[in-house]
Amino acid sequence: MAEARVEDAQGRPLSGCPAEKARQMLADGRASLVSDDPLTIRLSYAVDIPERQPEPASPLAGERLLLHICCGPCATWTIQHLTQLGALVTGFWFNPNIHPFSEHERRRETLAAFAQQQGLPMVWEPSYEMPAFLQVVADAPQQGQRCHPCYRMRLQRTAQRAAELGYSYLCSTLLISPHQDLDIIRDEGHAAAEKHGVRFYDENLRRGFAEHHRLAKEHGLYQQRYCGCIYSEWESLSKDAATRSRA
Ligand code: SF4
Structure with missing residues (x-):
């Protein structure tokens, strides 16, 4: 027509x-x-055309940001998103919660290969620190309670390294997962940032969760079946065992 x-x-x-x-x-x-x-x-008559609103400026434009990364799959969409916001992103690995050590290494190596492929600079915390992790969750190992000290431990270290290495922001891929407690992560992120004199980039990243599965698959990344700690492994595998025994 x-x-x-x-x-x-x-x-x-x-x-x-x-x-x-x-x-x-x-x-x-x-x-x-x-x-x-x-x-x-x-x-012959006037039409009211709304003025185009300028895009709000990103607070991350040109800022150096240290991103705590819990695993390769969660890094995919998050890195893409933060980079689009103009942040100069460096990944940071510190996950002493992951059990057993072989699983820790599998997730770390998956991320290392992905970071190399993407040209993402990384800071690797050299030690595993599993004994210290078990101590911080020992008083509250129940589901729903242990995650708080687990977030705190990882975010505090990220903020500390961010300050030492001259980053202005820290953030965490934990913000993408609907399985994590967003409010506690935010509280701990801000507290860690304040303590170390940096800023916490606080955004609910869960809208990227579905896409992160697709990207992880596209890049052939290993996708784990439990959150990380020995408790979460036990809960996940015992659920699987119960399902199998009912089948
Ligand atoms: S379930 Fe996940 S977030 Fe919670 S304590 Fe275990 S590893 Fe940490």
């Missing part, structure tokens, strides 16, 4: 309309002819 160009009474371009409708408007006196070829009409 032929399209006509349409202008408002001040000559500003509007969306086009079918040529037949434009001719009808000319016949009704609701528009005047600007040109026959291409058919262009000018409306």
Whole structure:
């Protein structure tokens, strides 16, 4: 169907309309002819066109950000998103919660390969620190309680390294997961940032969760079946065992 160009009474371009409708408007006196070829009409009445709002400036534009990364899959969408916001992202690995050590190494190596492929600079905390982790969760190993000290331990270390290495922001891939407690992560992130004199980039990243699965698959990344600690492994595997025994 032929399209006509349409202008408002001040000559500003509007969306086009079918040529037949434009001719009808000319016949009704609701528009005047600007040109026959291409058919262009000018409306005889004013149209309220909202002014285009400028995009809000990103607070991360040009900022150096140290991103705590819990695993390769959670890094995929998060890195993409923070980079699009203009942050200069470096990944940071410190996850002494992951049990057993072979699983820790598998997740670390998955991330190392992905970071290399993406050209993502990384800071690797050299020690595993599993004994210290078990101590911080020993008083509250129950599901729903142990995660708080687990977040605190990892975010405090990230903030400390961010300050030492001259980063202005820290953030964590934990913010992408609906399985984690967003409010506690935010509280701990801000507390850690304040203690070490840096800023915590606080955004609910869960809208990237579905896409992160797709990206992880696309990049062939190993995707774990439990959160990380020995308790979460036990809970996940015992659920699987119960399902198998019912089958
Ligand atoms: S379930 Fe996950 S977040 Fe919670 S304590 Fe275990 S490893 Fe940490």
